[in-house]
Amino acid sequence: MTHELIQADFSKILSQLKTQADWVGLRFYSEKSNVQMVRNETLETHAAQLDQGLMVEVMVDGHLGYAATTDLTPEGIAQAFQKAKTLSTQAARFKAIEFTLEQRPPSRGTFQSPYLHRLDTLTQAEVVDTLLQASRSLKVSDKVVSRTALATFLETEIQYLSSSGAEWLQNFNLVTTYYAATADNKKDIQTRTAGNSLQTGAEALRDPQILETCRQTGEEALELLEADNCPTGVMDVLLAPDQMQLQIHESIGHPLELDRILGDERNFAGWSFIKPEDFGRLQYGSALLNVVFDPHERGQFASYAFDDVGNPARREYLIQNGKLVRGLGSLESQKRSGIPGVANQRASSWNRAPIDRMANINIEPGKDSLEDMIASVQHGLVMKTNRSWSIDDYRNKFQFGCEYGQLIENGRITRTVKNPNYRGKTLEFWRRLKAVGNAKTYENHGSPNCGKGEPSQVIRVAHASPYCLFSNIEVFGGAS
Amino acid sequence: MSQREILTFISEALFNDLHQGEELTVDFRGENTDFIRWNQSKVRQNTSVRQIEINLEFHKEGRRLKKSFSAQGSREWDVVEARRLLLDARQEALVLPPDPYLVPFVNNGNSEAFFPGTLLTGEDLISAIAVPASAHDLAGLYAGGRIEVGNFNSKGQHHWFANESFFIDYSLYHGTLASKSCYAGFHWHQAEFEDNLKRTAEQLQILNRPRKSVKPGKYRVYLAPAAVAELTTMFSFGALSYRAYKTGQCALKKLQEKERTLSPQFTLSENFHLGLTPRFNELGELAPEKLLLIKEGELQRLLVSSRSAKEFGVAGNHASAGESPRALEIDRGGLAQKDILSRLGTGLYLSNLHYLNWSDLQNAQVTGMTRYACMWVENGEMVAPIEDMRFDVSLYEILGEGLLEVTDFQDVDPNVDTYFQRSLGGKKLPGLLIKDFSLTL
Numbered sequence: 001m002t003h004e005l006i007q008a009d010f011s012k013i014l015s016q017l018k019t020q021a022d023w024v025g026l027r028f029y030s031e032k033s034n035v036q037m038v039r040n041e042t043l044e045t046h047a048a049q050l051d052q053g054l055m056v057e058v059m060v061d062g063h064l065g066y067a068a069t070t071d072l073t074p075e076g077i078a079q080a081f082q083k084a085k086t087l088s089t090q091a092a093r094f095k096a097i098e099f100t101l102e103q104r105p106p107s108r109g110t111f112q113s114p115y116l117h118r119l120d121t122l123t124q125a126e127v128v129d130t131l132l133q134a135s136r137s138l139k140v141s142d143k144v145v146s147r148t149a150l151a152t153f154l155e156t157e158i159q160y161l162s163s164s165g166a167e168w169l170q171n172f173n174l175v176t177t178y179y180a181a182t183a184d185n186k187k188d189i190q191t192r193t194a195g196n197s198l199q200t201g202a203e204a205l206r207d208p209q210i211l212e213t214c215r216q217t218g219e220e221a222l223e224l225l226e227a228d229n230c231p232t233g234v235m236d237v238l239l240a241p242d243q244m245q246l247q248i249h250e251s252i253g254h255p256l257e258l259d260r261i262l263g264d265e266r267n268f269a270g271w272s273f274i275k276p277e278d279f280g281r282l283q284y285g286s287a288l289l290n291v292v293f294d295p296h297e298r299g300q301f302a303s304y305a306f307d308d309v310g311n312p313a314r315r316e317y318l319i320q321n322g323k324l325v326r327g328l329g330s331l332e333s334q335k336r337s338g339i340p341g342v343a344n345q346r347a348s349s350w351n352r353a354p355i356d357r358m359a360n361i362n363i364e365p366g367k368d369s370l371e372d373m374i375a376s377v378q379h380g381l382v383m384k385t386n387r388s389w390s391i392d393d394y395r396n397k398f399q400f401g402c403e404y405g406q407l408i409e410n411g412r413i414t415r416t417v418k419n420p421n422y423r424g425k426t427l428e429f430w431r432r433l434k435a436v437g438n439a440k441t442y443e444n445h446g447s448p449n450c451g452k453g454e455p456s457q458v459i460r461v462a463h464a465s466p467y468c469l470f471s472n473i474e475v476f477g478g479a480s
Numbered sequence: 481m482s483q484r485e486i487l488t489f490i491s492e493a494l495f496n497d498l499h500q501g502e503e504l505t506v507d508f509r510g511e512n513t514d515f516i517r518w519n520q521s522k523v524r525q526n527t528s529v530r531q532i533e534i535n536l537e538f539h540k541e542g543r544r545l546k547k548s549f550s551a552q553g554s555r556e557w558d559v560v561e562a563r564r565l566l567l568d569a570r571q572e573a574l575v576l577p578p579d580p581y582l583v584p585f586v587n588n589g590n591s592e593a594f595f596p597g598t599l600l601t602g603e604d605l606i607s608a609i610a611v612p613a614s615a616h617d618l619a620g621l622y623a624g625g626r627i628e629v630g631n632f633n634s635k636g637q638h639h640w641f642a643n644e645s646f647f648i649d650y651s652l653y654h655g656t657l658a659s660k661s662c663y664a665g666f667h668w669h670q671a672e673f674e675d676n677l678k679r680t681a682e683q684l685q686i687l688n689r690p691r692k693s694v695k696p697g698k699y700r701v702y703l704a705p706a707a708v709a710e711l712t713t714m715f716s717f718g719a720l721s722y723r724a725y726k727t728g729q730c731a732l733k734k735l736q737e738k739e740r741t742l743s744p745q746f747t748l749s750e751n752f753h754l755g756l757t758p759r760f761n762e763l764g765e766l767a768p769e770k771l772l773l774i775k776e777g778e779l780q781r782l783l784v785s786s787r788s789a790k791e792f793g794v795a796g797n798h799a800s801a802g803e804s805p806r807a808l809e810i811d812r813g814g815l816a817q818k819d820i821l822s823r824l825g826t827g828l829y830l831s832n833l834h835y836l837n838w839s840d841l842q843n844a845q846v847t848g849m850t851r852y853a854c855m856w857v858e859n860g861e862m863v864a865p866i867e868d869m870r871f872d873v874s875l876y877e878i879l880g881e882g883l884l885e886v887t888d889f890q891d892v893d894p895n896v897d898t899y900f901q902r903s904l905g906g907k908k909l910p911g912l913l914i915k916d917f918s919l920t921l
Contacts, residue, residue, distance in 0.1 A: 096522035454621035455898035
């Protein structure tokens with residue numbers, strides 16, 4: 001079925017359905033994915049998928065309900081509509097909240113991910129050859145017993161039409177790369193990884209830096225084998241942007257989601273320590289902390305023009321000078337809570353209803369150079385690249401581990417340490433933020449794997465951050 | 481036309497199109513599910529999903545690749561798309577390097593199983609839950625409908641598994657105090673659900689006392705079966721995988737190499753007698769009905785897929801490609817339900833755990849949180865709910881010398897995962913009494 005045929009069908013079908021419910025929306029989602037993975041210089045995975053379907057949304061007596069189908073024939077869509085309408089009519093008697101068309105704005109427009117070269121200019125042979133070279137580059141020694149090089153390419157299209165006049169189209173090019181080296185010296189095993197998730201084009205796999213990155217990844221895995229275990233104690237911690245990604249995600253992003261605060265997630269992902277009355281009042285972190293929801297940062301993995309209910313996406317401060325000012329809540333959550341929010345009602349695919357999600361949640365750069373931050377530390381650690389994460393269901397008590405640590409003594413990095421971990425409580429931690437790196441230290445990291453929701457959904461997020469320095473953090477090493 | 485007939489039509493068409501030296505597996509995943517999401521005993525979102533995914537694995541001259549698509553459920557349309565993908569696969573295979581560990585398809589036989597159910601429909605679907613729940617603050621998810629899985633290959637293998645099943649996985653809240661439960665099965669019985677709800681509400685009532693603050697340290701704990709279920713999720717992340725062992729990612733490496741043992745009271749197996757999931761894997765291979773993995777504290781074998789068997793030169797045991805347990809069971813012991821609190825004495829009754837992850841994989845060290853109805857117990861009496869605490873423990877310790885007793889009963893923990901599609905399967909687990917369980921924050 002071609003794109004043109006699908007578009008024509010949906011408009012026609014919507015015109016037939018729109019008189020049969022208070023409101024109707026159609027969200028068509030089509031995603032072509034290609035995944036190639038090389039392990040130890042052998043092509044292990046070569047897979048392609050075309051995932052497409054339609055979500056029918058209806059409003060009945062102020063209740064929004066959904067039915068999704070892979071059957072894109074007019075009959076299949078009509079059946080989905082009837083299913084959504086029937087169940088929603090029953091559910092409306094027990095609805096959690098009364099919605100209006102204000103929660104489904106009649107937006108119009110388009111979005112296209114930036115790219116230099118179309119993804120389909122990459123040949124299968126070119127991808128496989130690059131990954132084979134990457135795998136060889138990871139093998140800096142026979143001790144590197146496992147080498148993985150993976151690339152995922154997604155071309156995603158979302159079309160949305162509604163009976164109230166919404167009509168928008170968004171096209172995304174999404175690339176994830178992952179490189180891993182596991183080294184074994186018969187006494188210990190250590191793994192070091194690299195990679196990223198970006199909105200980009202074929203150029204992502206034509207970057208000559210890939211092989212050098214892989215070589216360095218392999219070298220650092222070897223280095224960790226001979227490193228001392230991370231010390232135990234309370235000290236300053238300087239987190240690299242690829243660990244800040246996780247720290248932002250778990251201890252700022254999730255607790256600020258308004259649907260969590262409203263209790264939707266209590267049975268699954270959990271609630272939040274944030275109370276509705278905290279917005280505009282709570283000092284979340286030190287005055288150096290400035291966090292933005294930024295759907296327009298070029299090339300970030302979760303950039304878009306509209307969320308999945310058509311709310312135009314705008315850059316907003318979530319935390320400004322350390323104070324909590326805005327929640328991660330959609331138009332639905334804003335109506336329910338009265339708290340200012342953002343355009344973040346997103347669905348993982350055609351078969352899930354949109355819920356409050358993170359997108360690009362970034363920390364603005366500060367003033368300090370990396371050298372100055374290191375020089376300011378008498379006794380502390382640099383930690384890079386997350387490898388372990390756990391936090392409670394209110395997003396308070398966390399424990400995170402990293403792949404690679406460096407000891408700072410008297411203002412200088414002195415040696416590498418392995419198995420660095422740290423733990424703390426969210427507000428205490430962010431209030432101990434004592435320096436924020438400048439724009440030169442700022443990096444963007446995306447992830448395809450944020451899980452949430454009932455039924456569950458995996459969605460793409462991104463977090464850009466500079467290096468950040470925290471004081472008096474509890475750190476510890478591995479078990480032996 | 482039934483889904484099975486559609487799969488038969490498409491697969492026969494594709495098998496007839498194959499050229500000399502080509503082989504194909506057609507894998508089918510379909511569901512027709514109603515999801516009802518609840519908050520404060522009200523309907524937050526209702527989502528009905530009808531989806532079919534068809535996955536092709538194509539082999540040609542030692543090359544291997546996969547193609548998948550979302551099927552309409554119309555054989556005329558779907559066979560056109562499937563044939564297009566077969567042509568693409570044939571072209572792409574020409575440029576791929578040979579796969580030295582390719583597992584050729586064979587005919588692993590035929591199987592067919594269907595477990596019909598009695599599900600909520602029509603008006604009942606919402607009111608059956610909303611009305612009895614209205615006296616409580618309930619948050620959770622109902623999912624019910626038909627799941628169908630098929631696996632046919634060009635060597636003549638045919639496997640089909642379908643069921644009509646449901647679950648309501650929910651929590652009841654009183655302020656920030658909460659108790660958790662799940663009612664699941666093939667036949668919805670309103671009285672059973674309401675009894676389940678009543679018992680969960682009673683548990684919540686017990687919690688309605690001032691919380692006790694517990695300090696970090698080592699404690700004697702009882703892990704209820706639901707908490708054990710969370711703990712055993714760690715066995716899915718490479719801990720029992722031969723591939724993970726060979727690539728440095730196996731948390732139980734020291735158990736495999738006999739450096740460590742677990743308690744003689746700890747026996748773990750794959751047991752497909754549970755009937756919650758099909759025995760066939762992605763290749764259509766039938767796993768043994770029961771496969772002992774850890775016997776009385778000693779590792780008997782890891783899960784080995786046929787691909788790993790070929791790559792590493794060992795015998796396989798028809799594990800799935802991911803080499804994770806699919807029907808995990810921990811044997812029961814001798815601790816009676818009525819004796820749990822008295823044997824615990826003074827310590828923690830942990831009903832549920834949350835967000836586990838390896839804190840040191842090479843030492844099987846796990847961190848995570850307590851959640852829901854966790855209680856401080858003193859001299860065999862429940863005293864007060866505790867504030868959520870972080871733990872950091874080694875499986876070698878808590879399932880080794882730290883394991884004091886295993887209950888004489890097991891609970892079935894159904895798999896309620898709903899990422900991408902509704903999952904099959906479940907676990908059968910006892911409760912565990914453990915000493916020196918380390919709380920850290």
